[in-house]
Amino acid sequence: xxxxxxxxxxxxxxxxxxxxxxxxxxxxxxxxxxxxxxxxxxxxxxxxxxxxxxxxxxxxxxxxxxxxxxxxxxxxxxxxxxxxxxxxxxxxxxxxxxxxxxxxxxxxxxx
Amino acid sequence: xxxxxxxxxxxxxxxxxxxxxxxxxxxxxxxxxxxxxxxxxxxxxxxxxxxxxxxxxxxxxxxxxxxxxxxxxxxxxxxxxxxxxxxxxxxxxxxxxxxxxxxxxxxxxxxxxxx
Numbered sequence: 350x351x352x353x354x355x356x357x358x359x360x361x362x363x364x365x366x367x368x369x370x371x372x373x374x375x376x377x378x379x380x381x382x383x384x385x386x387x388x389x390x391x392x393x394x395x396x397x398x399x400x401x402x403x404x405x406x407x408x409x410x411x412x413x414x415x416x417x418x419x420x421x422x423x424x425x426x427x428x429x430x431x432x433x434x435x436x437x438x439x440x441x442x443x444x445x446x447x448x449x450x451x452x453x454x455x456x457x458x459x460x
Numbered sequence: 461x462x463x464x465x466x467x468x469x470x471x472x473x474x475x476x477x478x479x480x481x482x483x484x485x486x487x488x489x490x491x492x493x494x495x496x497x498x499x500x501x502x503x504x505x506x507x508x509x510x511x512x513x514x515x516x517x518x519x520x521x522x523x524x525x526x527x528x529x530x531x532x533x534x535x536x537x538x539x540x541x542x543x544x545x546x547x548x549x550x551x552x553x554x555x556x557x558x559x560x561x562x563x564x565x566x567x568x569x570x571x572x573x574x575x
Contacts, residue, residue, distance in 0.1 A: 380562060382562065382563070382564075384564075389548065389569070390568060390569070391464075391550060391566035391567055391568050391569055392503070392550070392552075392564070392566045393566070394563040394564060394565070397562060397563060437502060437503065439503075439564075441562065446491070446508065446510050446516070447505055447508060447518060447519075448493065448505065448508075448552075448562070448564060449505060449519065450495070450502045450503040450504070450505075451502055452500070452501065452502040453502050
């Protein structure tokens, strides 16, 4: 079974709205990362948050991490049509070298 | 830098055939890994390597072999292809897991169909 699961599986919004995606995972982690994938292409790293951090920002992205609930959220503010993609969380379980991906959220942003 | 390159881009195999998917990186990354992506399943880790000469199994290693004789290359071998191995395969690399980076750089993928 996969370490992470994203919620919702799919999300449709209008340009300018905010998009929030959630990720839950099962075991203690070293860090959690978010990636973006456009239409079957290779994944692109967005942001990494370590287990001792609670919040991180990068441009229009805001990531939070709650290790007590084993969950993270990715907020994209003021979304654009170009943000249309699939978004994946990935975790490095504690004391491992494995990066394990979740199932992803498909985001559609309409102009 | 070319980043992470994968060949071939597309491949069709018959059941039982063997083949090697190639992956190379020119960033001097110690960590390399292989994933497969199936519809609705996200990415699943097949094998990974923390450095030349060291490999380990991921979540779905059965039916695949890897070796890491150089830092740059990390080929994935399908021993006897099965239709269940029809998927898109991604190779990724990053700096050593001992650093704070852990940002993975992905190749463009190989789309494999087994008939």
